[in-house]
Amino acid sequence: MPRKGMRSICFPSRAPSFSVSRHSSSPARPSSASTPRRTFSDSMIEQSIEAAAALVTKWDPESSTYAKVTSLFYESKAEAMEFIKCVNDLQRAMQALVSGNSTSDKLVLAQNLMQIAMKRLQKEFYQILSMNRAHLDPESVSARSSRTSARSSMSDYEDDDDVGTAGDAIDEVEEVSSIAMADLRSIAECMISAGYAKECLSTYKIIRKSIVDEGIYRLGVEKLSSSQINKMNWEVLEMKINSWLSAVKISLKTLLHGERILCDHVFAVSDAIRESCFAEISKEGAILLFRFPEAVAKSKSPKSPEKIFRVLDMYTAISENWPEIESIFALESTATVRSQALAALIRITESVRAMVSDFESTLQKDSHSKSLVRGGGVHPLTLDAMNYLSNLADYSHILEDIFAEWPPPPRSSLPESYFDTPQSDDSQAPAISLRMAWLILVLLCKLDGKAEHYKDVSLSYIFLTNNLQHVVSKVCTSNLRYLLGEEWITRHEAKARQFATNYERLAWGKVAASLPENPTAVISPAAAKEIIRKFNLSFEEACQKQRTFVVSDPKLRDEIKESLARKLVAVYREFYDTHRLTVGGERNVGSYARFAPEDVGNHLSDLFFGTTESVSSPSSSSSSSHRRRLRFRS
Structure with missing residues (x-):
């Protein structure tokens, strides 16, 4: 994904489009490039009808028990291809008859034969789709383009019998898959050319949509509302988020990607048909997939510090897979899927900003402001806050996008004495760096207030030394180091040493004197x-x-x-x-x-x-x- 991240997603350049019109219930006839027009003589018309009659009647399920229980494409591929040729010739003969004498008996016969042939091809289409579910699964289809490179990498291990067996198995699956896809395409082109696109698409959509929907379900994606999520405890919700994170990767890399390839291949004859077909097959499952992160982001509970990290994981999953989302759902008919994914990103952005604001508010309004740590050790607030911020820094590349358009908090909310340097121009600093520095500053100011409650001033300096040292240590051992920079570390290390020096002077000055x-x-x-x-x-x-x-x-x-x-x-x-x-x-x-x-x-x-x-x-x-x-x- 480009470095601009969220900004490039919100304001993308115009997505590529196939620029095709939606097909009607009666698809247009194929162009002359796919079915060359030629003048049929009466003898050629009769030959076409007779040849079609012989082969179509042979495979008519209504007139032959053999034809009813046997698959044309599995019984004889050569005869199946001859059947397709006869149907295409029959169509040209019908066109010639219509242009000459539309009321002839030959035209009526040809029409009857065409209806029988279409029923046969629809049956074959269904059988190929049904019997090859294992070989036309999205994983097999989506992996076809990468198998050449996979085989070349295996060549380094040609002496390994196991690898050889695995390679043979892959070749077999690929061969069966390729044959099935070629047969489906031949049937689809023949039926669409003959004006039976609706029947062909109906069969395809029923089977393939069930595969997509079942795949989404088996990956653990559920239809959940924000109110349902609000009633969950954190352990249950976290489990569902983790399932979704796995599901979105598999769905985009395999399930939906493979379905896109299959649909484009089978209906290559018509951009409009393949566009509408893929949309109807995939839209419902894809929208369900991308509604879940939006629902989680919208929910106000469960309250858990871990929630922000899982929400950021979902943002990362969508943003990193955005090229796949744009590629798979590039067409206008699937624009709602892109819109849903974008809506999830926007809602997550709002949720993360709100959770960070809540965290800052928690620091500011800490209800245990007067609680003292025995011996001036590290306060639990310091431990929790720095664990939170150091973990948050692991998402700095994502947070930079999220905070890019969010104005920094006003310095006036803290006394000027807490700032190391006068007001300066921070316009060139990354937004996430400014935000992290600010949150740590809020924490240190709160710790200053806690230190004042120690009756022994030397102990208050021990407290400040311990807590500032812990802050600096967490910064140095996390991605906060790269966000805040070496100058910040040097400055705060010096301040910690100064606290320690003040402690020594107050606690041991009388002894030294x-x-x-x-x-x-x-x-x-x-x-x-x-x-x-x-x-x-x-x-x-x-x-x-x-x-x-x-x-x-x-x-x-x-x-x-x-x-x-x-x-x-x-x-x-x-x-x-x-x-x-x-x-x-x-x-x-x-x-x-x-x-x-x-x-x-x-x-x-x-x-x-x-x-x-x-x-x-x-x-x-x-x-x-x-x-x-x-x-x-x-």
């Missing part, structure tokens, strides 16, 4: 002892306060711990090693220094897992060192 800027400076033992005591107290207090804090992303968790270790462990170790012997000796250090430098590193390593354990003493800390530890460089 308890250590001197120059840990090796000469100070009195009393001052050194007081510094160690203050550091231990502030560190213990900070750990105790933050023991339930969570950093969900492992990489971010390690980065924060490494940063804290550089600011605390290294400085504390240097100060501790410099002054511990001067303030009381090795044995007394435990009385004022609860934490040795390695204990500080271990406790930092235990943070951000959301545990409720109290800060343990150095001995118990080392005994419970089964927890994962980081090796901090001092």
Whole structure:
């Protein structure tokens, strides 16, 4: 399908047409190209009538039990072709008689013979259609054009007996199918030429329409209204949508495509006849096929986040198969099928836009705005929203068409402070990229509001860091990356790091401030002892306060711990090693220094897992060192 997608479908160039007039109940006689006109002498007329009388009478079901139970075309193909020739000659003889003496006995005889012959051919036509249902199934017919290439690809495996057997089976099916199609065409041309198109078409339509309708039914396509769909639970509807997705592909590639080929071949003698015939055979089933997605899109329930993705799957199925739809239903008589398929696309477009608007509204009006996540972890709203948007991004090629003509939301609906850059010209950006960026912005604004409900400001920054990091991570690992671009990712990664820096400053600033800027400076033992005591107290207090804090992303968790270790462990170790012997000796250090430098590193390593354990003493800390530890460089 062309990249323009929905727009090219809504405003297509004029579809090709056969430009034929609809046939009347008495089809026009074939042109001189198909039945050359020539002057019959009386002797030629008599010979034609006599030859026709002999063969037509032989195969008259009313005068012969043999003719009643035997098929002319299956009994003797040569005699069948002779029968067709005799009927064509009989028709020319009748034309000559009409132009000379329309009341002659010969004309009456010829007319009677013609009626008997037409009944015979109608019977043969029905038998060929009925007995060859398996060989004239749409799959066999539609595959004929591709069998040459299939056989050539098999030539690489000529030594494979199984492939050879399969190839023989395909050849046999193709041969039977070709013979049946040729016989049907011969009969159809003869009957149409003789003015019996109505009888021929009636037989063809009855059998072939039943095949199309049965095929559509067996593919699981049902006639369902929007009200019926509204009463379904999501599991049932999703199953029906999945059945439809399979059905539409098979219907267009095989069922309807094969029927189009067969109809065009059998009634090649008349564009008008084959057009009206195919329309009557296929229209009802095809319209039923394309009404289903429209009904699903119209329905207001069931309410399920998954619905938008299945609806987009249906849009994709129609748009990707649009060339087949235009090709199969190109004629004016089947324009209603194209219109129905287009109506389904338009209704799906409206439905998707409405569902995206509902999603945005859900973000804006989140009823759990004051709900807090323990430890400042990733909020369920963030998880659900980013799963939704990352899955939605998988349909970006379709959504670009759907949102192309839909104006973006006004920036005035959010405070200007939430925008990273001043109002700019976004006219060149893809509509779907703008829409996705906007929806994420709405989510981040909502998360800002949730962060304000944490009493501990440092915990609010942990919350913002976790949630923004999750947003960025989902963008980087989905098609959102290509929609939003590297600049968006870089900008929001920097913002996440800034949140983490603010957390460190607020949560650990007092601990860092308890250590001197120059840990090796000469100070009195009393001052050194007081510094160690203050550091231990502030560190213990900070750990105790933050023991339930969570950093969900492992990489971010390690980065924060490494940063804290550089600011605390290294400085504390240097100060501790410099002054511990001067303030009381090795044995007394435990009385004022609860934490040795390695204990500080271990406790930092235990943070951000959301545990409720109290800060343990150095001995118990080392005994419970089964927890994962980081090796901090001092």
